[in-house]
Amino acid sequence: MWSRTWRSSLGHTLAEKILLAHCDGDDVRRGKVVMVRCDVVMANDVSGPIAFRAMEKMGAAKVFDPARVVMVADHFAPAKDARTAELLKRMQDWADEQGVTFYGQGRGGIEHTLLCEEGWIVPGSVIAAGDSHTCTYGALGAFGTGLGSTDIAACLTFGEFWQTVPGTIRVEFTGEKQQFVTGKDLILAVIGEIGVGGATNCALEFVGDGAAALSIDERLAVSNMAVEAGAETGFFNADEKTAEYLADRTDRPWQPDESDPDAEFDRELVIDLSELPPLIALPHLPGNVVPVEEAAGTKIDQVYIGNCSNGTMTDLRQTAQVLRGHRVHPGCRMIVVPATQSIYRQALAEGLLDLFVEAGAMVSTPTCGACFGGHMGVLAAGERAITTTNRNFRGRMGSPEAEVHLANAYVAAAAAVAGAIVHPAEVASGVAA
């Protein structure tokens, strides 16, 4: 069995190393099911209340460790109606009773941006959360993965979940990105290349000079959409930027780590950023990716800047760069949603919120809101939106007869000015890259 011996001598991927450190035993072969210990368990006002009920059915009275559990009110916050007010209230009551951290309305923001900001996430840690975009934490080198409510109930009770050891697809970004190209375009390029199921049963791993050059905000945007390719999570290797980002946010101990040089990957692909234009995902799949110019001229009714992928200061500054000196087109409306209260205040201090409102945009309190068709900006039949969000499934933001286009903040802001999809260079020729 020569090949067997040879295979067993191979090194480990980052996913395997993190799982190895969080399970009993020393066997993390691809496809093996292991019980993984959680460093943090999180749920929101949609996944949480269902998890609390499941926990009751399990006969569990208390969470495994209140210090490792965090609840965030973001999906239907502020409450849309009496029913959602009830969900938010139940969450508050449950968090009080269990003694866990609760980021209530006005005290936090969109869960994934918030947990990074608040120092809950460090490289090498495992985060299980009742939301598919938990893969965002891969940006900080953590194994963040999305689970359903019953899974979360078991995590809340025992602090662990079952996990099939994934393979790894390694994506190398080379070269320097062009003006108006952001992290959003990098991940859209990956999903366009491998498809919306291309990373099923795998983790994605983003490496290379182009990955190292990205700011933490842009890395969050890339990792956030790993699930849109079907991935369990999407890693960046922790580096000086990660250390700098975490320095004032947390005193949790961590060590940088990465895949061994001789680790085996399911697939490796290289994306040359110097050749990459701003991209757009056309309705109704995040994998329907084309260069923005192929969609130019498409009339737009609503522009939405926000969500857990692209509601950061970086996105708001990019939006302002394009919008400065312009007004939102009369045939179009624009909604800007800073992802967290602290981003909101920073944008306020920088004068960005004033710039947005003066240009004719609406500025919303942090919320998941219209991104998932919940409230605060849903679409009518026949309407077309361009958004910095992560999903453009049919009916995602309201009517099944509406259309959603996904793009970066420069492209979305430029569409607000033109009332139609344009290359941002046509609106903001003087903007620095």
Next chain:
Amino acid sequence: MIVEGRAVVIPGDDVDTDVMYPGAYLNIEDPEQMKRYLFEGYDPALREQLGDDAIAVTGWNFGLGSSREHVVQALKAWGVRGVVGKSFARIFRRNCVNLGLLILECPSAAEAAGSGSRIRIDTDTGLVEVDGRRFKASPTDPFVLELQESGGLVPWARGKISA
């Protein structure tokens, strides 16, 4: 375990959680109410084909998107006995296992089945019969198989707590 039933074909590939259960209804917690909105954004008429003898038959990458458990809760509330598909998105598959809804990956069986086909699944052998034609399903990990056959994580957790 043997599971038999009538195929209800959910047509297409990449059928996402949002079309199966739109976000506007995520404020509902009672599975009996969730039933009413299953497939609301895709083809509400599919609900009329469901029932307690149904086995859902799906295409590739079924259930991509959200972690919302509402889709699986609603399928169970309709009495659906299992899901046989070409392939599944990760969280959807987990949700089925965790709620004790049988889920099997078997591309050839999913291809062969039409609406109304008789399906017979033997989880011990991994064989799926479609109108008498036999197909071999992709293997399921023994822990995962035991979990879904014993009703999912709730009974598993009860057992662990009382042990």
